[in-house]
Amino acid sequence: MPPESSESSFSAESYFETQLPPPSLQEDISEVRDFVRKQKDVGRKVVLVTSGGTTVPLELNVVRFLDNFSAGTRGATSAEYFLKAGYAVIFMHRQFSLQPFSRHYSHSTNPFLDFLEIDPPIHQRLSAEMLISSPPHITVTPSERVDLLRVLGTYKSVQKSGTMHTMTFVTVNDYLWLLRAVSQELSVLGRNAMYYLAAAVSDFFLPRQKMSEHKIQSGKGSLHIEMDQVPKILKPMVDEWTREGYIVSFKLETDPELIIPKACTALERYGHQVVIGNDLNHRKYEVVFVSRRSAFTKRPDDDDSGFQIHWLRINPSSASSNTRAVKEIEEDIVGELTDRHKIWIEAASVRL
Amino acid sequence: MPPESSESSFSAESYFETQLPPPSLQEDISEVRDFVRKQKDVGRKVVLVTSGGTTVPLELNVVRFLDNFSAGTRGATSAEYFLKAGYAVIFMHRQFSLQPFSRHYSHSTNPFLDFLEIDPPIHQRLSAEMLISSPPHITVTPSERVDLLRVLGTYKSVQKSGTMHTMTFVTVNDYLWLLRAVSQELSVLGRNAMYYLAAAVSDFFLPRQKMSEHKIQSGKGSLHIEMDQVPKILKPMVDEWTREGYIVSFKLETDPELIIPKACTALERYGHQVVIGNDLNHRKYEVVFVSRRSAFTKRPDDDDSGFQIHWLRINPSSASSNTRAVKEIEEDIVGELTDRHKIWIEAASVRL
Numbered sequence: 078m079p080p081e082s083s084e085s086s087f088s089a090e091s092y093f094e095t096q097l098p099p100p101s102l103q104e105d106i107s108e109v110r111d112f113v114r115k116q117k118d119v120g121r122k123v124v125l126v127t128s129g130g131t132t133v134p135l136e137l138n139v140v141r142f143l144d145n146f147s148a149g150t151r152g153a154t155s156a157e158y159f160l161k162a163g164y165a166v167i168f169m170h171r172q173f174s175l176q177p178f179s180r181h182y183s184h185s186t187n188p189f190l191d192f193l194e195i196d197p198p199i200h201q202r203l204s205a206e207m208l209i210s211s212p213p214h215i216t217v218t219p220s221e222r223v224d225l226l227r228v229l230g231t232y233k234s235v236q237k238s239g240t241m242h243t244m245t246f247v248t249v250n251d252y253l254w255l256l257r258a259v260s261q262e263l264s265v266l267g268r269n270a271m272y273y274l275a276a277a278v279s280d281f282f283l284p285r286q287k288m289s290e291h292k293i294q295s296g297k298g299s300l301h302i303e304m305d306q307v308p309k310i311l312k313p314m315v316d317e318w319t320r321e322g323y324i325v326s327f328k329l330e331t332d333p334e335l336i337i338p339k340a341c342t343a344l345e346r347y348g349h350q351v352v353i354g355n356d357l358n359h360r361k362y363e364v365v366f367v368s369r370r371s372a373f374t375k376r377p378d379d380d381d382s383g384f385q386i387h388w389l390r391i392n393p394s395s396a397s398s399n400t401r402a403v404k405e406i407e408e409d410i411v412g413e414l415t416d417r418h419k420i421w422i423e424a425a426s427v428r429l
Numbered sequence: 430m431p432p433e434s435s436e437s438s439f440s441a442e443s444y445f446e447t448q449l450p451p452p453s454l455q456e457d458i459s460e461v462r463d464f465v466r467k468q469k470d471v472g473r474k475v476v477l478v479t480s481g482g483t484t485v486p487l488e489l490n491v492v493r494f495l496d497n498f499s500a501g502t503r504g505a506t507s508a509e510y511f512l513k514a515g516y517a518v519i520f521m522h523r524q525f526s527l528q529p530f531s532r533h534y535s536h537s538t539n540p541f542l543d544f545l546e547i548d549p550p551i552h553q554r555l556s557a558e559m560l561i562s563s564p565p566h567i568t569v570t571p572s573e574r575v576d577l578l579r580v581l582g583t584y585k586s587v588q589k590s591g592t593m594h595t596m597t598f599v600t601v602n603d604y605l606w607l608l609r610a611v612s613q614e615l616s617v618l619g620r621n622a623m624y625y626l627a628a629a630v631s632d633f634f635l636p637r638q639k640m641s642e643h644k645i646q647s648g649k650g651s652l653h654i655e656m657d658q659v660p661k662i663l664k665p666m667v668d669e670w671t672r673e674g675y676i677v678s679f680k681l682e683t684d685p686e687l688i689i690p691k692a693c694t695a696l697e698r699y700g701h702q703v704v705i706g707n708d709l710n711h712r713k714y715e716v717v718f719v720s721r722r723s724a725f726t727k728r729p730d731d732d733d734s735g736f737q738i739h740w741l742r743i744n745p746s747s748a749s750s751n752t753r754a755v756k757e758i759e760e761d762i763v764g765e766l767t768d769r770h771k772i773w774i775e776a777a778s779v780r781l
Contacts, residue, residue: 132496136683138683138709138710139498140498140681140683140709141495141496141497142496142498143493143495143496144484144493144495144496146491146492146493146494148525172537173500173525173535173536175536176536176540178542179536179540179541179542182541184525184528184531184536185524185525185528185597188531189531189541190530190531190580190581190584193577195578195582208578209575212574212575212578213578215568215574215577215578215581216567222564222567223560223561223564225545225567226547226560226564226565226567227560228542229545230547245537277492279493280652281651299633299655299656299658300632300633300655300656300658301653301654302652302653302654302656303651303653303654304652304654305651306651329492331490331492331642357490357492358490
């Protein structure tokens with residue numbers, strides 16, 4: 078492996094100079110601008126939630142790509158709790174990853190067609206004549222009705238209040254361009270903006286200059302891929318794009334020993350507010366908040382290293398994904414963050 | 430690139446000797462066996478439809494993987510038309526790819542929560558008291574009712590008749606083990622079994638012996654991946670697993686010049702019945718059937734090379750994906766195949 082200083086690493090600046098923006102970028106920006114202005118006018122806090130994995134296309138006409146594991150559960154679930162806490166949410170997610178509200182009815186685990194009924198019951202293809210002359214009613218299975226009403230009522234209320242704005246990305250390139258643009262738009266809110274970066278972003282990418290135009294042909298032995306490092310985007314985000322924003326990043330590891338050291342390194346390197354660390358296999362019931370220690374957030378469980386380590390755990394059995402979860406850890410994650418964000422906002426006015 | 434005969438290519442035999450089966454394989458096989466027996470008892474033809482892309486994990490504790498582009502539209506749509514044509518369907522699909530019937534209500538393009546209404550209308554979070562004392566009704570938006578009734582009626586009738594069996598895979602390894610097992614089970618049907626291999630299967634994989642245990646760490650320069658070729662599975666399928674099955678494979682290319690030559694090569698190499706070729710950008714309204722010429726399928730458009738080339742096209746505007754499609758090319762693909770399959774079955778009895 079080449080050393081860290083190899084030629085293959087891009088700075089954020091050189092990245093945006095050499096890679097192309099997604100075609101809909103200008104349109105996306107103008108929609109975000111309108112949304113942010115409306116929230117600013119009513120003094121509402123706004124959180125950007127990023128969610129789902131990014132792809133790295135290997136071909137210009139894309140057939141194959143490298144992907145990161147993520148169904149988008151963390152982001153979609155957290156977005157609901159942020160809305161409940163009174164935040165406006167920009168939900169920026171990978172196309173086809175889970176979304177707030179509809180996440181409760183995944184086509185695989187809880188398909189909605191299974192709890193709709195035809196009344197009177199008809200177990201056959203419906204003729205055109207029947208459909209026109211006396212169409213039967215569609216009803217919801219009684220056992221599902223209360224849960225669906227709860228989800229649907231909240232969904233309709235969020236739609237009516239206009240407090241959620243959804244954006245989609247597919248590739249890591251889409252993601253980087255959108256993140257920069259949205260951060261710059263959100264920076265007008267100063268400390269009232271939070272960034273909850275739960276998307277699983279690739280560390281590597283293939284510069285368009287190195288992609289093959291067509292599908293890579295097999296039948297020629299093994300496949301070799303050599304990728305470049307994605308620029309460390311948190312650095313310009315903190316230093317330039319949104320200096321006052323409250324920025325929360327995530328570290329997902331499979332080796333639990335690495336979580337805290339890597340979180341500390343990230344905080345030192347980028348200077349943002351919180352890293353939420355999680356282990357791939359325990360992420361539904363255990364996370365750790367790592368932050369730099371400071372006078373106004375000091376807690377009894379601080380260690381000596383200048384970092385504050387704060388574990389959040391819920392009962393694993395209540396977070397089971399087989400049945401409907403009784404308790405979701407995202408409720409506590411969002412609760413902890415909204416408390417810290419409040420302190421962060423108040424700290425600014427104290428200093429004035 | 431190493432030559433085709435490089436050490437990195439696995440035979441199907443050596444593949445199954447060195448790679449591990451998915452944990453649920455035995456259970457999956459026994460369910461398929463029951464399903465096939467039921468269809469055999471009533472003399473129903475069965476088609477295996479494979480659908481969606483496969484992943485190639487780069488790590489044993491999977492965070493990153495290589496993926497193939499496929500939402501699973503072709504497979505999910507075709508499965509509906511096979512059911513309509515009286516076939517029983519084994520729908521073997523990538524987890525979270527589109528499925529028959531629910532595909533009409535993608536969370537992204539036609540989310541079902543958008544056409545459910547609360548009656549009387551309530552645009553607020555519903556209190557627990559309201560939900561228990563006098564829960565409101567849930568109704569379907571009038572403009573969506575007829576379409577939903579049509580889909581729902583067919584879905585219920587398929588469920589009642591037990592003519593669809595669903596299986597899921599994620600990795601290319603899952604796919605290969607399942608395909609072998611299902612082919613062997615289906616072979617008891619002789620010529621009454623069809624194989625419609627629409628899944629986008631990776632040509633490359635990383636043998637478990639070469640995977641890293643934990644998440645590959647970044648911060649060490651560029652990423653190098655070297656993969657081995659997936660064994661050509663059609664060969665043992667035709668020669669050993671299901672000698673009488675009617676096997677249809679797909680070729681997706683981005684360079685249209687390559688489609689027919691590559692289809693012919695595949696037919697010569699593997700000896701199966703049909704290759705359906707399609708161009709990534711025209712696949713919703715144009716496909717080409719390539720097959721070997723034979724006495725009982727000869728057509729006016731045969732060429733001199735011993736291959737029959739048969740184009741299927743529909744009006745591109747009627748296959749638009751923005752609005753609900755008026756006409757789906759899968760209807761014609763399935764129509765053509767069920768005709769050919771019938772001839773294939775009859776040809777066997779003529780020879781007796």
